[in-house]
Amino acid sequence: MRIIEPVEITPALAVMEAFLVQPSAEPLVVQVGQAFQVASLLTNVPEADHPVWLSTKSYAVGDVVMLEHRNYEALVANTNKNPAGVGADPPNWLDLGPTNRWRMFDDKIGTQTTNPESIELTIAPGRAVDSLAFFGLDAASIYVRVVDPYQGIVYESSVSPVSTDGINDWYDYFFTPVEVNEDFVLLGVPAGSYGSIEINIAKPGGTARVGALILGKAAVLGEALYGTSVGITDYSRKDRDDFGNVVIVERGYSKRAEFDVIVQTSQVSQVQRLLSKYRAKPLVWIGEASYQSTILYGYYKEFNLVISGPTASDCSISVEGLI
Incomplete structure:
Protein backbone atom coordinates (compact mmCIF):
# COMPACT_ATOMS: atom_id res chain seq x y z
CA MET A 1 0.00 0.00 0.00
CA GLU A 47 -2.73 27.07 -25.47
CA ALA A 48 -5.05 28.38 -28.16
CA ASP A 49 -8.48 27.22 -27.03
CA HIS A 50 -10.16 30.58 -27.71
CA PRO A 51 -9.19 34.19 -28.48
CA VAL A 52 -7.50 36.08 -25.66
CA TRP A 53 -9.77 38.52 -23.84
CA LEU A 54 -9.28 42.18 -24.83
CA SER A 55 -10.51 45.07 -22.74
CA THR A 56 -11.31 47.13 -25.84
CA LYS A 57 -13.48 44.53 -27.54
CA SER A 58 -17.25 44.21 -27.21
CA TYR A 59 -18.49 40.72 -26.40
CA ALA A 60 -21.90 39.21 -27.07
CA VAL A 61 -23.70 36.57 -25.04
CA GLY A 62 -22.07 33.18 -25.65
CA ASP A 63 -18.65 34.48 -26.69
CA VAL A 64 -15.79 32.47 -25.18
CA VAL A 65 -12.41 33.97 -24.34
CA MET A 66 -9.18 32.90 -22.68
CA LEU A 67 -7.49 34.78 -19.85
CA GLU A 68 -4.79 33.75 -17.36
CA HIS A 69 -4.89 30.13 -18.56
CA ARG A 70 -8.67 29.78 -18.06
CA ASN A 71 -11.66 29.90 -20.41
CA TYR A 72 -14.69 32.16 -19.82
CA GLU A 73 -18.10 32.42 -21.51
CA ALA A 74 -19.96 35.73 -21.70
CA LEU A 75 -23.31 35.62 -19.89
CA VAL A 76 -24.24 39.17 -20.87
CA ALA A 77 -23.09 41.58 -23.56
CA ASN A 78 -20.20 43.55 -22.11
CA THR A 79 -17.09 45.61 -22.76
CA ASN A 80 -14.05 46.01 -20.47
CA LYS A 81 -15.43 43.59 -17.87
CA ASN A 82 -12.46 41.49 -16.79
CA PRO A 83 -13.54 37.82 -16.57
CA ALA A 84 -11.00 37.14 -13.82
CA GLY A 85 -11.85 40.28 -11.87
CA VAL A 86 -14.02 40.77 -8.80
CA GLY A 87 -17.29 38.91 -9.26
CA ALA A 88 -20.26 40.98 -10.37
CA ASP A 89 -23.86 40.37 -9.30
CA PRO A 90 -25.28 39.15 -11.59
CA PRO A 91 -22.06 37.75 -13.11
CA ASN A 92 -20.85 38.87 -16.52
CA TRP A 93 -18.77 35.77 -17.26
CA LEU A 94 -18.95 32.04 -16.55
CA ASP A 95 -15.67 30.37 -15.62
CA LEU A 96 -15.37 27.27 -17.84
CA GLY A 97 -12.21 26.01 -16.14
CA PRO A 98 -8.58 25.78 -17.18
CA THR A 99 -7.37 25.76 -20.75
CA ASN A 100 -6.68 22.47 -22.50
CA ARG A 101 -2.96 22.59 -21.64
CA VAL A 220 4.84 3.04 1.92
CA LEU A 221 2.05 2.63 4.48
CA GLY A 222 1.99 -1.16 4.70
CA GLU A 223 0.71 -4.13 2.75
CA ALA A 224 -2.81 -4.13 1.33
CA LEU A 225 -4.68 -7.34 2.12
CA TYR A 226 -7.31 -9.45 0.43
CA GLY A 227 -10.65 -8.22 1.70
CA THR A 228 -10.10 -4.72 0.32
CA SER A 229 -13.31 -3.54 -1.37
CA VAL A 230 -13.55 -1.24 -4.39
CA GLY A 231 -16.41 0.41 -6.25
CA ILE A 232 -17.72 3.68 -7.65
CA THR A 233 -20.12 6.41 -6.60
CA ASP A 234 -22.29 7.46 -9.55
CA TYR A 235 -23.61 11.03 -9.62
CA SER A 236 -25.99 10.49 -12.53
CA ARG A 237 -29.67 11.24 -12.01
CA LYS A 238 -32.26 8.55 -12.65
CA ASP A 239 -35.84 9.84 -12.31
CA ARG A 240 -39.27 8.64 -13.40
CA ASP A 241 -41.90 10.91 -14.89
CA ASP A 242 -45.64 10.71 -14.14
CA PHE A 243 -46.01 7.89 -16.67
CA GLY A 244 -43.23 5.75 -15.21
CA ASN A 245 -40.68 6.47 -17.94
CA VAL A 246 -37.12 6.61 -16.75
CA VAL A 247 -35.24 9.83 -17.43
CA ILE A 248 -31.46 9.50 -17.06
CA VAL A 249 -29.07 12.42 -16.86
CA GLU A 250 -25.54 11.03 -17.13
CA ARG A 251 -23.01 12.72 -14.86
CA GLY A 252 -19.57 11.93 -13.55
CA TYR A 253 -18.55 9.27 -11.08
CA SER A 254 -15.76 8.75 -8.59
CA LYS A 255 -13.94 5.63 -7.51
CA ARG A 256 -13.94 4.54 -3.89
CA ALA A 257 -12.12 1.90 -1.89
CA GLU A 258 -12.02 0.43 1.59
CA PHE A 259 -8.43 -0.69 2.12
CA ASP A 260 -7.46 -3.33 4.66
CA VAL A 261 -3.77 -2.84 5.38
CA ILE A 262 -1.28 -4.59 7.63
CA VAL A 263 1.18 -2.16 9.20
CA GLN A 264 4.35 -2.88 11.17
CA THR A 265 3.52 -2.10 14.80
CA SER A 266 6.73 -0.12 15.11
CA GLN A 267 5.46 2.14 12.27
CA VAL A 268 1.95 2.79 13.62
CA SER A 269 2.76 6.25 14.98
CA GLN A 270 4.57 7.21 11.80
CA VAL A 271 1.61 6.13 9.64
CA GLN A 272 -0.78 8.07 11.87
CA ARG A 273 1.34 11.21 11.59
CA LEU A 274 1.64 10.80 7.83
CA LEU A 275 -2.09 10.37 7.26
CA SER A 276 -2.92 13.22 9.63
CA LYS A 277 -0.60 15.46 7.64
CA TYR A 278 -2.49 14.74 4.41
CA ARG A 279 -6.03 14.86 5.82
CA ALA A 280 -7.08 17.70 3.49
CA LYS A 281 -4.94 17.05 0.44
CA PRO A 282 -5.61 14.79 -2.55
CA LEU A 283 -3.15 11.92 -2.88
CA VAL A 284 -2.60 8.98 -5.19
CA TRP A 285 -3.57 5.78 -3.34
CA ILE A 286 -2.14 2.50 -4.62
CA GLY A 287 -3.38 -0.74 -3.12
CA GLU A 288 -1.68 -2.90 -5.74
CA ALA A 289 -0.17 -1.29 -8.86
CA SER A 290 -1.18 -4.20 -11.11
CA TYR A 291 -4.87 -3.81 -10.15
CA GLN A 292 -6.31 -0.69 -11.81
CA SER A 293 -9.32 -0.76 -9.48
CA THR A 294 -7.10 -0.15 -6.43
CA ILE A 295 -5.46 2.98 -7.89
CA LEU A 296 -7.28 6.15 -6.86
CA TYR A 297 -6.66 9.87 -6.81
CA GLY A 298 -8.56 11.50 -3.98
CA TYR A 299 -9.01 11.97 -0.25
CA TYR A 300 -9.36 9.59 2.62
CA LYS A 301 -12.57 10.00 4.62
CA GLU A 302 -11.31 8.20 7.70
CA PHE A 303 -8.72 5.71 8.85
CA ASN A 304 -8.49 3.40 11.84
CA LEU A 305 -5.34 1.82 13.29
CA VAL A 306 -5.64 -1.19 15.60
CA ILE A 307 -2.47 -2.18 17.48
CA SER A 308 -3.26 -5.86 17.29
CA GLY A 309 0.14 -7.43 17.97
CA PRO A 310 3.77 -6.74 18.83
CA THR A 311 4.97 -7.04 15.23
CA ALA A 312 1.98 -6.33 12.97
CA SER A 313 -1.11 -4.15 13.34
CA ASP A 314 -4.30 -3.69 11.36
CA CYS A 315 -5.34 -0.55 9.53
CA SER A 316 -8.46 0.31 7.56
CA ILE A 317 -8.58 3.34 5.25
CA SER A 318 -11.66 4.63 3.45
CA VAL A 319 -10.78 6.57 0.27
CA GLU A 320 -13.02 8.53 -2.07
CA GLY A 321 -11.69 9.45 -5.48
CA LEU A 322 -12.03 12.74 -7.32
CA ILE A 323 -14.40 13.08 -10.25
Missing part, protein backbone atom coordinates in the same frame (compact mmCIF):
# COMPACT_ATOMS: atom_id res chain seq x y z
CA ARG A 2 1.54 3.27 -1.17
CA ILE A 3 0.59 6.91 -1.40
CA ILE A 4 2.04 9.58 -3.69
CA GLU A 5 2.07 13.23 -2.65
CA PRO A 6 1.72 15.29 -5.84
CA VAL A 7 4.20 17.94 -6.88
CA GLU A 8 2.30 21.15 -7.52
CA ILE A 9 2.45 22.09 -11.20
CA THR A 10 1.06 25.51 -12.12
CA PRO A 11 1.26 27.87 -15.11
CA ALA A 12 4.05 29.69 -13.30
CA LEU A 13 6.31 26.75 -14.22
CA ALA A 14 5.82 27.24 -17.96
CA VAL A 15 9.37 28.33 -18.73
CA MET A 16 9.76 27.98 -22.46
CA GLU A 17 13.55 27.98 -22.61
CA ALA A 18 16.45 26.76 -20.51
CA PHE A 19 18.48 29.12 -18.37
CA LEU A 20 22.11 28.99 -17.25
CA VAL A 21 23.50 28.39 -13.79
CA GLN A 22 26.84 30.01 -13.08
CA PRO A 23 29.63 27.99 -11.38
CA SER A 24 29.40 30.16 -8.27
CA ALA A 25 25.67 29.54 -7.82
CA GLU A 26 24.63 27.52 -4.80
CA PRO A 27 23.55 24.83 -4.33
CA LEU A 28 23.45 24.10 -8.07
CA VAL A 29 27.05 23.94 -9.25
CA VAL A 30 27.44 22.83 -12.87
CA GLN A 31 29.83 23.37 -15.73
CA VAL A 32 30.09 26.82 -17.28
CA GLY A 33 27.52 27.30 -20.03
CA GLN A 34 25.59 24.12 -19.27
CA ALA A 35 21.87 24.49 -19.93
CA PHE A 36 19.89 23.76 -16.81
CA GLN A 37 16.23 23.86 -15.78
CA VAL A 38 14.61 23.91 -12.36
CA ALA A 39 10.85 23.92 -11.72
CA SER A 40 9.90 24.40 -15.36
CA LEU A 41 7.64 22.79 -17.91
CA LEU A 42 7.72 22.47 -21.68
CA THR A 43 4.89 20.87 -23.67
CA ASN A 44 3.67 20.41 -27.23
CA VAL A 45 0.05 21.09 -26.20
CA PRO A 46 -0.85 24.54 -27.55
CA TRP A 102 -3.58 22.85 -17.88
CA ARG A 103 -6.57 20.53 -17.41
CA MET A 104 -4.33 17.59 -16.52
CA PHE A 105 -3.03 19.56 -13.52
CA ASP A 106 -6.33 20.89 -12.09
CA ASP A 107 -7.00 18.18 -9.45
CA LYS A 108 -9.86 16.77 -11.51
CA ILE A 109 -9.99 13.60 -13.57
CA GLY A 110 -13.02 14.37 -15.73
CA THR A 111 -11.39 17.43 -17.34
CA GLN A 112 -8.97 16.00 -19.90
CA THR A 113 -6.03 17.47 -21.75
CA THR A 114 -6.15 16.31 -25.37
CA ASN A 115 -3.82 16.60 -28.32
CA PRO A 116 -3.62 14.87 -31.72
CA GLU A 117 -1.16 11.96 -31.83
CA SER A 118 0.68 12.71 -28.57
CA ILE A 119 1.02 14.77 -25.42
CA GLU A 120 4.68 15.55 -24.80
CA LEU A 121 6.07 17.16 -21.67
CA THR A 122 9.48 17.94 -20.22
CA ILE A 123 9.18 18.75 -16.53
CA ALA A 124 11.91 19.80 -14.12
CA PRO A 125 10.02 19.56 -10.83
CA GLY A 126 12.73 21.01 -8.61
CA ARG A 127 12.18 18.35 -5.93
CA ALA A 128 12.50 14.60 -5.59
CA VAL A 129 10.15 12.57 -7.78
CA ASP A 130 10.16 8.77 -8.00
CA SER A 131 6.62 7.97 -9.15
CA LEU A 132 4.20 8.98 -11.89
CA ALA A 133 0.45 8.41 -12.02
CA PHE A 134 -1.93 8.85 -14.96
CA PHE A 135 -5.72 9.08 -14.62
CA GLY A 136 -8.41 9.30 -17.29
CA LEU A 137 -5.83 8.00 -19.77
CA ASP A 138 -6.39 7.19 -23.44
CA ALA A 139 -3.12 6.25 -25.13
CA ALA A 140 -1.37 3.43 -26.93
CA SER A 141 1.96 3.89 -25.15
CA ILE A 142 3.72 5.93 -22.49
CA TYR A 143 7.39 6.79 -22.78
CA VAL A 144 9.29 8.23 -19.80
CA ARG A 145 12.92 9.35 -19.73
CA VAL A 146 14.78 10.94 -16.82
CA VAL A 147 17.79 13.10 -17.64
CA ASP A 148 20.22 14.08 -14.89
CA PRO A 149 22.31 17.23 -15.53
CA TYR A 150 25.42 15.44 -14.28
CA GLN A 151 24.98 11.83 -15.45
CA GLY A 152 22.83 12.23 -18.56
CA ILE A 153 20.03 9.72 -19.18
CA VAL A 154 19.50 7.68 -16.00
CA TYR A 155 16.13 6.09 -16.76
CA GLU A 156 14.09 5.11 -19.81
CA SER A 157 10.85 3.18 -19.94
CA SER A 158 8.27 2.56 -22.64
CA VAL A 159 5.08 0.84 -21.49
CA SER A 160 1.67 0.12 -22.91
CA PRO A 161 -1.36 0.82 -20.70
CA VAL A 162 -3.47 -1.67 -22.69
CA SER A 163 -5.33 -4.00 -20.34
CA THR A 164 -4.72 -7.76 -20.56
CA ASP A 165 -7.57 -8.62 -18.18
CA GLY A 166 -9.61 -11.55 -19.46
CA ILE A 167 -7.05 -12.60 -22.09
CA ASN A 168 -6.28 -16.24 -21.30
CA ASP A 169 -5.62 -17.82 -24.70
CA TRP A 170 -4.98 -17.01 -28.36
CA TYR A 171 -8.68 -16.66 -29.17
CA ASP A 172 -9.08 -14.02 -26.48
CA TYR A 173 -5.91 -12.32 -27.69
CA PHE A 174 -7.26 -11.83 -31.21
CA PHE A 175 -10.98 -11.27 -30.54
CA THR A 176 -11.24 -9.55 -27.15
CA PRO A 177 -11.89 -5.81 -27.58
CA VAL A 178 -8.84 -3.68 -26.81
CA GLU A 179 -9.26 -1.76 -23.57
CA VAL A 180 -6.90 0.76 -22.01
CA ASN A 181 -6.16 1.03 -18.31
CA GLU A 182 -7.48 4.51 -17.66
CA ASP A 183 -5.61 4.67 -14.34
CA PHE A 184 -1.94 3.74 -14.47
CA VAL A 185 1.11 4.22 -12.24
CA LEU A 186 4.81 4.01 -12.92
CA LEU A 187 6.91 3.39 -9.81
CA GLY A 188 10.63 3.09 -9.21
CA VAL A 189 11.71 6.14 -11.21
CA PRO A 190 15.17 7.28 -10.01
CA ALA A 191 14.55 10.13 -7.58
CA GLY A 192 16.29 13.39 -8.29
CA SER A 193 15.71 17.04 -7.51
CA TYR A 194 17.34 18.85 -10.41
CA GLY A 195 16.96 16.64 -13.45
CA SER A 196 14.19 16.70 -16.04
CA ILE A 197 11.49 14.13 -16.69
CA GLU A 198 10.39 13.67 -20.29
CA ILE A 199 6.95 12.15 -20.84
CA ASN A 200 5.35 11.17 -24.14
CA ILE A 201 1.73 9.98 -24.05
CA ALA A 202 1.24 8.68 -27.58
CA LYS A 203 -1.78 7.57 -29.57
CA PRO A 204 -0.77 7.36 -33.27
CA GLY A 205 -3.65 8.07 -35.61
CA GLY A 206 -5.88 9.26 -32.78
CA THR A 207 -6.16 11.79 -29.97
CA ALA A 208 -4.09 11.31 -26.83
CA ARG A 209 -5.95 12.13 -23.61
CA VAL A 210 -5.10 12.36 -19.93
CA GLY A 211 -7.35 13.60 -17.15
CA ALA A 212 -4.73 13.97 -14.43
CA LEU A 213 -0.95 13.62 -14.47
CA ILE A 214 0.62 13.29 -11.04
CA LEU A 215 4.32 13.41 -10.23
CA GLY A 216 5.53 12.84 -6.70
CA LYS A 217 7.43 10.76 -4.18
CA ALA A 218 5.88 7.53 -2.94
CA ALA A 219 5.58 6.58 0.72
Whole structure:
Protein backbone atom coordinates (compact mmCIF):
# COMPACT_ATOMS: atom_id res chain seq x y z
CA MET A 1 0.00 0.00 0.00
CA ARG A 2 1.54 3.27 -1.17
CA ILE A 3 0.59 6.91 -1.40
CA ILE A 4 2.04 9.58 -3.69
CA GLU A 5 2.07 13.23 -2.65
CA PRO A 6 1.72 15.29 -5.84
CA VAL A 7 4.20 17.94 -6.88
CA GLU A 8 2.30 21.15 -7.52
CA ILE A 9 2.45 22.09 -11.20
CA THR A 10 1.06 25.51 -12.12
CA PRO A 11 1.26 27.87 -15.11
CA ALA A 12 4.05 29.69 -13.30
CA LEU A 13 6.31 26.75 -14.22
CA ALA A 14 5.82 27.24 -17.96
CA VAL A 15 9.37 28.33 -18.73
CA MET A 16 9.76 27.98 -22.46
CA GLU A 17 13.55 27.98 -22.61
CA ALA A 18 16.45 26.76 -20.51
CA PHE A 19 18.48 29.12 -18.37
CA LEU A 20 22.11 28.99 -17.25
CA VAL A 21 23.50 28.39 -13.79
CA GLN A 22 26.84 30.01 -13.08
CA PRO A 23 29.63 27.99 -11.38
CA SER A 24 29.40 30.16 -8.27
CA ALA A 25 25.67 29.54 -7.82
CA GLU A 26 24.63 27.52 -4.80
CA PRO A 27 23.55 24.83 -4.33
CA LEU A 28 23.45 24.10 -8.07
CA VAL A 29 27.05 23.94 -9.25
CA VAL A 30 27.44 22.83 -12.87
CA GLN A 31 29.83 23.37 -15.73
CA VAL A 32 30.09 26.82 -17.28
CA GLY A 33 27.52 27.30 -20.03
CA GLN A 34 25.59 24.12 -19.27
CA ALA A 35 21.87 24.49 -19.93
CA PHE A 36 19.89 23.76 -16.81
CA GLN A 37 16.23 23.86 -15.78
CA VAL A 38 14.61 23.91 -12.36
CA ALA A 39 10.85 23.92 -11.72
CA SER A 40 9.90 24.40 -15.36
CA LEU A 41 7.64 22.79 -17.91
CA LEU A 42 7.72 22.47 -21.68
CA THR A 43 4.89 20.87 -23.67
CA ASN A 44 3.67 20.41 -27.23
CA VAL A 45 0.05 21.09 -26.20
CA PRO A 46 -0.85 24.54 -27.55
CA GLU A 47 -2.73 27.07 -25.47
CA ALA A 48 -5.05 28.38 -28.16
CA ASP A 49 -8.48 27.22 -27.03
CA HIS A 50 -10.16 30.58 -27.71
CA PRO A 51 -9.19 34.19 -28.48
CA VAL A 52 -7.50 36.08 -25.66
CA TRP A 53 -9.77 38.52 -23.84
CA LEU A 54 -9.28 42.18 -24.83
CA SER A 55 -10.51 45.07 -22.74
CA THR A 56 -11.31 47.13 -25.84
CA LYS A 57 -13.48 44.53 -27.54
CA SER A 58 -17.25 44.21 -27.21
CA TYR A 59 -18.49 40.72 -26.40
CA ALA A 60 -21.90 39.21 -27.07
CA VAL A 61 -23.70 36.57 -25.04
CA GLY A 62 -22.07 33.18 -25.65
CA ASP A 63 -18.65 34.48 -26.69
CA VAL A 64 -15.79 32.47 -25.18
CA VAL A 65 -12.41 33.97 -24.34
CA MET A 66 -9.18 32.90 -22.68
CA LEU A 67 -7.49 34.78 -19.85
CA GLU A 68 -4.79 33.75 -17.36
CA HIS A 69 -4.89 30.13 -18.56
CA ARG A 70 -8.67 29.78 -18.06
CA ASN A 71 -11.66 29.90 -20.41
CA TYR A 72 -14.69 32.16 -19.82
CA GLU A 73 -18.10 32.42 -21.51
CA ALA A 74 -19.96 35.73 -21.70
CA LEU A 75 -23.31 35.62 -19.89
CA VAL A 76 -24.24 39.17 -20.87
CA ALA A 77 -23.09 41.58 -23.56
CA ASN A 78 -20.20 43.55 -22.11
CA THR A 79 -17.09 45.61 -22.76
CA ASN A 80 -14.05 46.01 -20.47
CA LYS A 81 -15.43 43.59 -17.87
CA ASN A 82 -12.46 41.49 -16.79
CA PRO A 83 -13.54 37.82 -16.57
CA ALA A 84 -11.00 37.14 -13.82
CA GLY A 85 -11.85 40.28 -11.87
CA VAL A 86 -14.02 40.77 -8.80
CA GLY A 87 -17.29 38.91 -9.26
CA ALA A 88 -20.26 40.98 -10.37
CA ASP A 89 -23.86 40.37 -9.30
CA PRO A 90 -25.28 39.15 -11.59
CA PRO A 91 -22.06 37.75 -13.11
CA ASN A 92 -20.85 38.87 -16.52
CA TRP A 93 -18.77 35.77 -17.26
CA LEU A 94 -18.95 32.04 -16.55
CA ASP A 95 -15.67 30.37 -15.62
CA LEU A 96 -15.37 27.27 -17.84
CA GLY A 97 -12.21 26.01 -16.14
CA PRO A 98 -8.58 25.78 -17.18
CA THR A 99 -7.37 25.76 -20.75
CA ASN A 100 -6.68 22.47 -22.50
CA ARG A 101 -2.96 22.59 -21.64
CA TRP A 102 -3.58 22.85 -17.88
CA ARG A 103 -6.57 20.53 -17.41
CA MET A 104 -4.33 17.59 -16.52
CA PHE A 105 -3.03 19.56 -13.52
CA ASP A 106 -6.33 20.89 -12.09
CA ASP A 107 -7.00 18.18 -9.45
CA LYS A 108 -9.86 16.77 -11.51
CA ILE A 109 -9.99 13.60 -13.57
CA GLY A 110 -13.02 14.37 -15.73
CA THR A 111 -11.39 17.43 -17.34
CA GLN A 112 -8.97 16.00 -19.90
CA THR A 113 -6.03 17.47 -21.75
CA THR A 114 -6.15 16.31 -25.37
CA ASN A 115 -3.82 16.60 -28.32
CA PRO A 116 -3.62 14.87 -31.72
CA GLU A 117 -1.16 11.96 -31.83
CA SER A 118 0.68 12.71 -28.57
CA ILE A 119 1.02 14.77 -25.42
CA GLU A 120 4.68 15.55 -24.80
CA LEU A 121 6.07 17.16 -21.67
CA THR A 122 9.48 17.94 -20.22
CA ILE A 123 9.18 18.75 -16.53
CA ALA A 124 11.91 19.80 -14.12
CA PRO A 125 10.02 19.56 -10.83
CA GLY A 126 12.73 21.01 -8.61
CA ARG A 127 12.18 18.35 -5.93
CA ALA A 128 12.50 14.60 -5.59
CA VAL A 129 10.15 12.57 -7.78
CA ASP A 130 10.16 8.77 -8.00
CA SER A 131 6.62 7.97 -9.15
CA LEU A 132 4.20 8.98 -11.89
CA ALA A 133 0.45 8.41 -12.02
CA PHE A 134 -1.93 8.85 -14.96
CA PHE A 135 -5.72 9.08 -14.62
CA GLY A 136 -8.41 9.30 -17.29
CA LEU A 137 -5.83 8.00 -19.77
CA ASP A 138 -6.39 7.19 -23.44
CA ALA A 139 -3.12 6.25 -25.13
CA ALA A 140 -1.37 3.43 -26.93
CA SER A 141 1.96 3.89 -25.15
CA ILE A 142 3.72 5.93 -22.49
CA TYR A 143 7.39 6.79 -22.78
CA VAL A 144 9.29 8.23 -19.80
CA ARG A 145 12.92 9.35 -19.73
CA VAL A 146 14.78 10.94 -16.82
CA VAL A 147 17.79 13.10 -17.64
CA ASP A 148 20.22 14.08 -14.89
CA PRO A 149 22.31 17.23 -15.53
CA TYR A 150 25.42 15.44 -14.28
CA GLN A 151 24.98 11.83 -15.45
CA GLY A 152 22.83 12.23 -18.56
CA ILE A 153 20.03 9.72 -19.18
CA VAL A 154 19.50 7.68 -16.00
CA TYR A 155 16.13 6.09 -16.76
CA GLU A 156 14.09 5.11 -19.81
CA SER A 157 10.85 3.18 -19.94
CA SER A 158 8.27 2.56 -22.64
CA VAL A 159 5.08 0.84 -21.49
CA SER A 160 1.67 0.12 -22.91
CA PRO A 161 -1.36 0.82 -20.70
CA VAL A 162 -3.47 -1.67 -22.69
CA SER A 163 -5.33 -4.00 -20.34
CA THR A 164 -4.72 -7.76 -20.56
CA ASP A 165 -7.57 -8.62 -18.18
CA GLY A 166 -9.61 -11.55 -19.46
CA ILE A 167 -7.05 -12.60 -22.09
CA ASN A 168 -6.28 -16.24 -21.30
CA ASP A 169 -5.62 -17.82 -24.70
CA TRP A 170 -4.98 -17.01 -28.36
CA TYR A 171 -8.68 -16.66 -29.17
CA ASP A 172 -9.08 -14.02 -26.48
CA TYR A 173 -5.91 -12.32 -27.69
CA PHE A 174 -7.26 -11.83 -31.21
CA PHE A 175 -10.98 -11.27 -30.54
CA THR A 176 -11.24 -9.55 -27.15
CA PRO A 177 -11.89 -5.81 -27.58
CA VAL A 178 -8.84 -3.68 -26.81
CA GLU A 179 -9.26 -1.76 -23.57
CA VAL A 180 -6.90 0.76 -22.01
CA ASN A 181 -6.16 1.03 -18.31
CA GLU A 182 -7.48 4.51 -17.66
CA ASP A 183 -5.61 4.67 -14.34
CA PHE A 184 -1.94 3.74 -14.47
CA VAL A 185 1.11 4.22 -12.24
CA LEU A 186 4.81 4.01 -12.92
CA LEU A 187 6.91 3.39 -9.81
CA GLY A 188 10.63 3.09 -9.21
CA VAL A 189 11.71 6.14 -11.21
CA PRO A 190 15.17 7.28 -10.01
CA ALA A 191 14.55 10.13 -7.58
CA GLY A 192 16.29 13.39 -8.29
CA SER A 193 15.71 17.04 -7.51
CA TYR A 194 17.34 18.85 -10.41
CA GLY A 195 16.96 16.64 -13.45
CA SER A 196 14.19 16.70 -16.04
CA ILE A 197 11.49 14.13 -16.69
CA GLU A 198 10.39 13.67 -20.29
CA ILE A 199 6.95 12.15 -20.84
CA ASN A 200 5.35 11.17 -24.14
CA ILE A 201 1.73 9.98 -24.05
CA ALA A 202 1.24 8.68 -27.58
CA LYS A 203 -1.78 7.57 -29.57
CA PRO A 204 -0.77 7.36 -33.27
CA GLY A 205 -3.65 8.07 -35.61
CA GLY A 206 -5.88 9.26 -32.78
CA THR A 207 -6.16 11.79 -29.97
CA ALA A 208 -4.09 11.31 -26.83
CA ARG A 209 -5.95 12.13 -23.61
CA VAL A 210 -5.10 12.36 -19.93
CA GLY A 211 -7.35 13.60 -17.15
CA ALA A 212 -4.73 13.97 -14.43
CA LEU A 213 -0.95 13.62 -14.47
CA ILE A 214 0.62 13.29 -11.04
CA LEU A 215 4.32 13.41 -10.23
CA GLY A 216 5.53 12.84 -6.70
CA LYS A 217 7.43 10.76 -4.18
CA ALA A 218 5.88 7.53 -2.94
CA ALA A 219 5.58 6.58 0.72
CA VAL A 220 4.84 3.04 1.92
CA LEU A 221 2.05 2.63 4.48
CA GLY A 222 1.99 -1.16 4.70
CA GLU A 223 0.71 -4.13 2.75
CA ALA A 224 -2.81 -4.13 1.33
CA LEU A 225 -4.68 -7.34 2.12
CA TYR A 226 -7.31 -9.45 0.43
CA GLY A 227 -10.65 -8.22 1.70
CA THR A 228 -10.10 -4.72 0.32
CA SER A 229 -13.31 -3.54 -1.37
CA VAL A 230 -13.55 -1.24 -4.39
CA GLY A 231 -16.41 0.41 -6.25
CA ILE A 232 -17.72 3.68 -7.65
CA THR A 233 -20.12 6.41 -6.60
CA ASP A 234 -22.29 7.46 -9.55
CA TYR A 235 -23.61 11.03 -9.62
CA SER A 236 -25.99 10.49 -12.53
CA ARG A 237 -29.67 11.24 -12.01
CA LYS A 238 -32.26 8.55 -12.65
CA ASP A 239 -35.84 9.84 -12.31
CA ARG A 240 -39.27 8.64 -13.40
CA ASP A 241 -41.90 10.91 -14.89
CA ASP A 242 -45.64 10.71 -14.14
CA PHE A 243 -46.01 7.89 -16.67
CA GLY A 244 -43.23 5.75 -15.21
CA ASN A 245 -40.68 6.47 -17.94
CA VAL A 246 -37.12 6.61 -16.75
CA VAL A 247 -35.24 9.83 -17.43
CA ILE A 248 -31.46 9.50 -17.06
CA VAL A 249 -29.07 12.42 -16.86
CA GLU A 250 -25.54 11.03 -17.13
CA ARG A 251 -23.01 12.72 -14.86
CA GLY A 252 -19.57 11.93 -13.55
CA TYR A 253 -18.55 9.27 -11.08
CA SER A 254 -15.76 8.75 -8.59
CA LYS A 255 -13.94 5.63 -7.51
CA ARG A 256 -13.94 4.54 -3.89
CA ALA A 257 -12.12 1.90 -1.89
CA GLU A 258 -12.02 0.43 1.59
CA PHE A 259 -8.43 -0.69 2.12
CA ASP A 260 -7.46 -3.33 4.66
CA VAL A 261 -3.77 -2.84 5.38
CA ILE A 262 -1.28 -4.59 7.63
CA VAL A 263 1.18 -2.16 9.20
CA GLN A 264 4.35 -2.88 11.17
CA THR A 265 3.52 -2.10 14.80
CA SER A 266 6.73 -0.12 15.11
CA GLN A 267 5.46 2.14 12.27
CA VAL A 268 1.95 2.79 13.62
CA SER A 269 2.76 6.25 14.98
CA GLN A 270 4.57 7.21 11.80
CA VAL A 271 1.61 6.13 9.64
CA GLN A 272 -0.78 8.07 11.87
CA ARG A 273 1.34 11.21 11.59
CA LEU A 274 1.64 10.80 7.83
CA LEU A 275 -2.09 10.37 7.26
CA SER A 276 -2.92 13.22 9.63
CA LYS A 277 -0.60 15.46 7.64
CA TYR A 278 -2.49 14.74 4.41
CA ARG A 279 -6.03 14.86 5.82
CA ALA A 280 -7.08 17.70 3.49
CA LYS A 281 -4.94 17.05 0.44
CA PRO A 282 -5.61 14.79 -2.55
CA LEU A 283 -3.15 11.92 -2.88
CA VAL A 284 -2.60 8.98 -5.19
CA TRP A 285 -3.57 5.78 -3.34
CA ILE A 286 -2.14 2.50 -4.62
CA GLY A 287 -3.38 -0.74 -3.12
CA GLU A 288 -1.68 -2.90 -5.74
CA ALA A 289 -0.17 -1.29 -8.86
CA SER A 290 -1.18 -4.20 -11.11
CA TYR A 291 -4.87 -3.81 -10.15
CA GLN A 292 -6.31 -0.69 -11.81
CA SER A 293 -9.32 -0.76 -9.48
CA THR A 294 -7.10 -0.15 -6.43
CA ILE A 295 -5.46 2.98 -7.89
CA LEU A 296 -7.28 6.15 -6.86
CA TYR A 297 -6.66 9.87 -6.81
CA GLY A 298 -8.56 11.50 -3.98
CA TYR A 299 -9.01 11.97 -0.25
CA TYR A 300 -9.36 9.59 2.62
CA LYS A 301 -12.57 10.00 4.62
CA GLU A 302 -11.31 8.20 7.70
CA PHE A 303 -8.72 5.71 8.85
CA ASN A 304 -8.49 3.40 11.84
CA LEU A 305 -5.34 1.82 13.29
CA VAL A 306 -5.64 -1.19 15.60
CA ILE A 307 -2.47 -2.18 17.48
CA SER A 308 -3.26 -5.86 17.29
CA GLY A 309 0.14 -7.43 17.97
CA PRO A 310 3.77 -6.74 18.83
CA THR A 311 4.97 -7.04 15.23
CA ALA A 312 1.98 -6.33 12.97
CA SER A 313 -1.11 -4.15 13.34
CA ASP A 314 -4.30 -3.69 11.36
CA CYS A 315 -5.34 -0.55 9.53
CA SER A 316 -8.46 0.31 7.56
CA ILE A 317 -8.58 3.34 5.25
CA SER A 318 -11.66 4.63 3.45
CA VAL A 319 -10.78 6.57 0.27
CA GLU A 320 -13.02 8.53 -2.07
CA GLY A 321 -11.69 9.45 -5.48
CA LEU A 322 -12.03 12.74 -7.32
CA ILE A 323 -14.40 13.08 -10.25
